[in-house]
Amino acid sequence: MTTMEYDVIVIGAGPVGENVADRVVRGGLTAAVVERELVGGECSYWACMPTKALLRSASALRAARQLPGAREAVTGNLDAAAVLARRDSFASHWEDDGQVSWLESAGIALHRGQGRISSARVVEVTGADGVTTRLTARHAVVVATGSSALLPDIPGLREAAAWSSREAASARSVPRRLAIIGGGVVAAEMATAFAALGSSVTVLARDGVLPSAEPFAGELVTDSLREAGVSVRLGAEAVAVRRDDSGTVRIETAAGDGIEADEVLVAVGRTPNTQDIGLDRIGLAPGAWLAVDDTLRVAGGGEWLYAAGDVNRRVLLTHQGKYQARAVGDVIVARATGATVEDGRWGRHVATADERAVPQVVFTDPEVASVGLTAAAAEAAGLRTRVVDYDLGAVAGSTLHADGYRGHARMVVDEDRKVIVGLTLAGPDVAELIHAATIAIVGEVPLDRLWHAVPAYPTVSEVWLRLLEAYGR
Numbered sequence: 346m347t348t349m350e351y352d353v354i355v356i357g358a359g360p361v362g363e364n365v366a367d368r369v370v371r372g373g374l375t376a377a378v379v380e381r382e383l384v385g386g387e388c389s390y391w392a393c394m395p396t397k398a399l400l401r402s403a404s405a406l407r408a409a410r411q412l413p414g415a416r417e418a419v420t421g422n423l424d425a426a427a428v429l430a431r432r433d434s435f436a437s438h439w440e441d442d443g444q445v446s447w448l449e450s451a452g453i454a455l456h457r458g459q460g461r462i463s464s465a466r467v468v469e470v471t472g473a474d475g476v477t478t479r480l481t482a483r484h485a486v487v488v489a490t491g492s493s494a495l496l497p498d499i500p501g502l503r504e505a506a507a508w509s510s511r512e513a514a515s516a517r518s519v520p521r522r523l524a525i526i527g528g529g530v531v532a533a534e535m536a537t538a539f540a541a542l543g544s545s546v547t548v549l550a551r552d553g554v555l556p557s558a559e560p561f562a563g564e565l566v567t568d569s570l571r572e573a574g575v576s577v578r579l580g581a582e583a584v585a586v587r588r589d590d591s592g593t594v595r596i597e598t599a600a601g602d603g604i605e606a607d608e609v610l611v612a613v614g615r616t617p618n619t620q621d622i623g624l625d626r627i628g629l630a631p632g633a634w635l636a637v638d639d640t641l642r643v644a645g646g647g648e649w650l651y652a653a654g655d656v657n658r659r660v661l662l663t664h665q666g667k668y669q670a671r672a673v674g675d676v677i678v679a680r681a682t683g684a685t686v687e688d689g690r691w692g693r694h695v696a697t698a699d700e701r702a703v704p705q706v707v708f709t710d711p712e713v714a715s716v717g718l719t720a721a722a723a724e725a726a727g728l729r730t731r732v733v734d735y736d737l738g739a740v741a742g743s744t745l746h747a748d749g750y751r752g753h754a755r756m757v758v759d760e761d762r763k764v765i766v767g768l769t770l771a772g773p774d775v776a777e778l779i780h781a782a783t784i785a786i787v788g789e790v791p792l793d794r795l796w797h798a799v800p801a802y803p804t805v806s807e808v809w810l811r812l813l814e815a816y817g818r
């Protein structure tokens with residue numbers, strides 16, 4: 346068996362693994378990434394990029410239709426084939442040569458195949474040809490293997506060839522009828538996308554729509570899905586699924602209803618890609634999420650083992666995973682070179698923003714942009730809070746932005762420290778507004794000082810002033 350040695354070995358070349366490797370190479374170490382599918386991972390080919398491409402054209406069309414003058418210029422409907430073609434290009438036609446070239450230019454070695462840890466600091470890579478190469482790491486092994494769609498234990502689901510988010514994101518055509526099991530982020534975004542593309546969509550949202558967001562966000566998205574013709578069944582639970590000989594899928598609910606569809610998408614969360622990566626060889630449980638400390642070192646895994654991105658379950662988002670990648674890359678370099686490790690709160694080598702300052706944008710209609718804690722999460726965390734709500738449609742900038750602009754804003758204030766701990770905006774085009782709130786939360790900017798951060802007139806950002814006025818000085 347061929348053996349090769351590097352300073353750092355990263356298993357998984359998704360957005361997180363690529364960034365870990367880049368960071369350690371920039372720090373002067375050598376690095377190899379191991380990838381069994383496409384360099385770029387879930388995000389590039391089956392998640393963030395293709396799904397946002399599926400949503401964007403419909404969003405632009407909606408925006409034009411909300412404006413007299415522009416509305417009259419829109420003469421047709423969404424061209425589904427053109428949307429799918431644009432999506433194909435954003436998924437790089439499911440080819441990774443562009444990302445492989447980037448790895449080469451960054452000085453990162455690539456080993457294609459399934460990576461498995463065989464002992465401390467040793468990873469064996471089995472390629473498609475069955476040939477195994479042994480890689481040894483002088484300093485660290487980083488698990489960045491990501492996650493896969495969870496298939497719940499509903500009888501008949503597997504046999505019915507249910508779609509996961511992968512099949513939805515890479516769909517070759519638009520099903521006439523699409524049923525979706527789940528009400529979270531994937532379900533809400535894909536219901537929005539496929540309804541706009543022409544599917545007749547039914548959502549079985551057992552636990553509600555966007556249940557982890559502020560309640561008003563889920564309510565606004567539910568209303569708009571229903572206006573778009575989607576059947577949103579709150580509280581409905583699928584208990585059996587069957588595809589008949591004609592290809593029709595029949596879903597039975599706990600309440601005894603039957604729903605027919607041409608495809609069924611299951612979107613009920615994720616499971617870690619740790620089943621077959623050799624965890625049993627080092628005393629860890631295969632198939633489990635990998636718990637890590639703030640420097641991303643795996644609990645019980647030895648000082649050489651780290652895990653970053655989805656696989657450690659801290660936050661299942663690309664931008665947070667890449668933030669972890671920068672921290673873990675830098676801390677590996679620091680430990681390898683004997684430099685000081687800055688692992689205090691907000692230190693260079695920790696991912697503490699994961700705790701309380703995570704931004705997320707859900708690209709539904711309306712968009713839901715949030716950062717930090719919801720009112721309920723802040724209360725559960727024991728904070729003494731005050732919640733301030735404001736009608737986003739009443740801001741001058743919003744009325745200009747679109748006729749009939751509908752939206753809502755909520756600010757959660759920690760009353761003991763007089764700082765914002767959470768902010769949620771739901772409304773058309775709010776995605777680009779959320780970073781101001783992230784800065785306010787991470788910077789722990791006191792409300793008294795925020796009064797001096799004056800939003801420009803007439804923008805939607807004036808909601809900041811309105812929220813402060815509603816809070817009072």
Ligand SMILES: Cc1cc2nc3c(=O)[nH]c(=O)nc-3n(C[C@H](O)[C@H](O)[C@H](O)COP(=O)(O)OP(=O)(O)OC[C@H]3O[C@@H](n4cnc5c(N)ncnc54)[C@H](O)[C@@H]3O)c2cc1C
Nearest residue numbers: 357359361381386387392393460490491654655661662663
């Ligand atoms: C439908 C959908 C839409 C999403 N949209 C967004 C969004 O808009 N914004 C956002 O921030 N996040 C979004 N996410 C989440 C985002 O996709 C993930 O957080 C992100 O991909 C995690 O990156 P990662 O590198 O940790 O894992 P992954 O992207 O899953 O990459 C892991 C890589 O490791 C490889 N691998 C696994 N095991 C092995 C092994 N043993 N050997 C070799 N290679 C291996 C895999 O093939 C894969 O390439 C979305 C997720 C889904 C499902």
Ligand SMILES: NC(=O)c1ccc[n+]([C@@H]2O[C@H](COP(=O)([O-])OP(=O)(O)OC[C@H]3O[C@@H](n4cnc5c(N)ncnc54)[C@H](O)[C@@H]3O)[C@@H](O)[C@H]2O)c1
Nearest residue numbers: 497527528529530531532551552612613614661706707708
């Ligand atoms: N725009 C974005 O940022 C974006 C978009 C898509 C996905 N993502 C990421 O991908 C991850 C996965 O998304 P997801 O939507 O699969 O998970 P999710 O955790 O957002 O939602 C899953 C939903 O399914 C429900 N559920 C669980 N088991 C169920 C069952 N047996 N039957 C019916 N409902 C059930 C849960 O209550 C939950 O509401 C998310 O954590 C998210 O971070 C992000």
